[in-house]
């Protein structure tokens with residue numbers, strides 16, 4: 215009766231943890247969204263458009279003014295030469311753009327190379343599109359791949375490779391050397407790279423972002439995906455960008471036309487305005503977030519937690535084993551939200567068949583007081599966990 219892929223699929227960890235946080239009144243350091251409401255001027259623009267603008271269907275590929283603003287934005291910030299009319303499509307979030315790419319590019323039995331930890335929508339959607347996931351497991355603390363790992367997964371059946379950099383949940387930025395290696399494999403195997411770059415502007419400490427589409431041989435075989443929700447800290451807006459050479463764009467549009475067809479016009483207009491008027495925001499946002507990252511890192515380290523480096527995204531990870539906690543990530547996260555009032559994300563949710571990890575992801579895009587209280591509650595969860603461990607051992 216039901217499709218077996220969906221039948222076997224658990225509810226996404228983000229909904230589970232945010233649901234528990236809401237129900238129990240816990241602080242939510244789980245799902246990645248900021249405490250702050252996002253840039254007021256952009257929200258005002260959307261509000262004004264809602265009242266006075268056109269609220270009927272926008273064109274299927276998106277409003278020309280937004281597609282032009284997207285092309286101009288990437289020319290300015292990443293030196294890309296995208297033709298707005300034939301290479302830029304507006305989608306309902308990066309989530310829809312990813313679904314378009316998988317549905318339009320894969321046929322039954324095609325292989326898709328993915329890196330674990332894998333953002334949780336990829337594998338189910340690849341499989342629903344008929345694809346077979348070939349997984350490369352990345353290891354902390356560097357979360358890198360190498361030639362041997364790629365040789366093991368690329369084959370004559372490889373159709374796509376899915377790259378997420380900066381990587382959610384690892385919070386790592388893929389180094390230039392690894393990008394060049396991946397480009398070499400894509401060209402050699404005639405594979406398309408689906409690049410989830412929603413965190414491209416959320417990078418710290420001078421890391422910068424180099425899109426894979428700019429590497430030799432990649433211009434015609436890359437699908438670049440962005441998200442206004444991440445650019446402007448308006449995660450509920452679900453305005454995404456799908457960018458690719460004209461033949462790929464034409465193909466992906468066939469998926470887009472029957473997934474959502476279009477995205478609310480007032481949001482498109484406001485994002486177009488935001489892209490043209492936000493140089494100050496783009497300069498300040500990563501600095502503010504790096505300060506929050508440092509505050510959470512220092513608080514956690516003071517409490518004895520082992521904190522992994524965060525080079526980008528809203529996230530950092532703690533290693534429970536290295537922090538003296540003898541519980542797996544899921545058990546610890548359930549204890550933290552239920553007994554200590556703080557929600558977090560177990561990183562095992564980003565691995566196939568949920569192998570147990572000892573890594574827990576925390577969102578630091580929060581006010582100082584939320585972060586400080588989060589640290590106190592995580593320390594409480596750690597103490598409760600130790601007490602349970604000790605009494606079980608007696």
Ligand code: PMP
Pocket residue numbers: 246306307308309310333378382410412440441442443444449452453454
């Ligand atoms: N990809 C990654 C790696 C993400 O972290 C997210 C959301 N945080 C998305 C895709 C989805 O983006 P959107 O909300 O624009 O659909």
Ligand code: GLN
Pocket residue numbers: 228229244245246247382
């Ligand atoms: N991408 C967000 C995160 O990693 C969650 C998005 C969602 O809930 N679908 O927290």
